[in-house]
C-alpha cells in the first residue's frame with residue numbers, strides 16, 4: 001500500500017530531516033510511528049500524503065506518486081494534522097463542503113463516531129473547544145473510509161475519557177483494505193491498538209516490527225528485584241519494584257509495554273536492534 005525507497009527530505013538543503021528512509025506498509029494494519037520530538041514524524045507523514053516532496057528517492061502510495069496530488073490519489077488518503085484551524089461554519093456545512101472529496105464517505109459512520117465521543121452532531125465548529133473540534137475531525141477522518149489514514153498526534157488535547165473513546169472508534173473502524181498510521185508520543189494511550197511499531201530516529205526508520213514479533217524477542221515484566229530477571233536489557237524503577245524488558249529466551253508470553261519498549265530502544269539502541277536484525 002505504501003512503499004518508500006531511499007527517501008531523502010530536507011526543508012533546507014543544509015539540514016537533512018529524512019535520509020535513506022525505506023518503509024513498506026500493508027493494508028489491514030495499524031502502525032504506530034514513534035520518535036522523539038523533531039525526529040521527523042510529521043515530515044514523513046506529509047511526504048506520504050504529498051504535502052511535502054522528497055529531495056530524492058521514491059514514494060509510492062496505492063500505486064500513485066503522492067507529490068502529483070492526483071484526485072484519484074487524494075480521495076483515498078486522509079490526514080489528520082496535529083495542528084488545525086476549523087472554518088467558521090456548522091458541522092453540517094463542513095460535511096456538505098468536505099465529505100464529497102471522499103467517494104466512500106459514510107454519514108452514518110460519522111454520526112456513530114460523534115455519538116461515541118458524546119458530541120452533538122449539530123453545532124457551530126467555532127463554538128467548540130479545541131479538543132471537541134479534534135473529535136469532529138477524528139470522526140470525519142475515519143468516516144472518509146479512505147484507504148490510508150494518517151493521524152498526527154491524534155490524542156493530543158483529548159481528555160482521559162476521550163482517549164478511551166478514541167481507542168474504541170479506531171478499534172471498531174479499521175477495514176481489511178485500510179491502513180492507519182498514528183504518530184504519537186502518548187504511547188500509553190494507544191499501545192493496545194497498534195499492530196506494528198515504526199521507530200524514526202537518526203533521520204531514518206531504525207525499526208519496523210509487529211507487536212507479536214517484539215514480544216517474541218523480548219519479555220516485559222514487573223519484578224521486585226533485578227536478580228529475578230535473566231538477560232535484562234532495560235529497566236525502570238517503580239513503586240512495585242522494577243519494570244523490566246529482557247531477552248525472551250524461554251518463549252514467555254507477555255504484554256508489550258510500548259512506552260518501556262520505546263525507552264529501551266532509545267537507551268539501548270544497539271542491543272535491541274541487534275535482536276531484530278534480519
Ligand SMILES: Nc1ncnc2c1ncn2[C@@H]1O[C@H](COP(=O)(O)OP(=O)(O)OP(=O)(O)O)[C@@H](O)[C@H]1O
Nearest residue numbers: 011012017035036037038039040041042043044185
Ligand atoms: N516548515 C519547516 N521549516 C523548516 N524546518 C522545519 C519545518 N517544519 C519542521 N521543521 C524541522 O524539521 C524537523 C522535524 O520536524 P517534524 O515536525 O517532522 O518532527 P516530529 O517528529 O513530528 O516532531 P514532534 O514530535 O515534536 O511533533 C524539526 O527539527 C523541525 O524543526
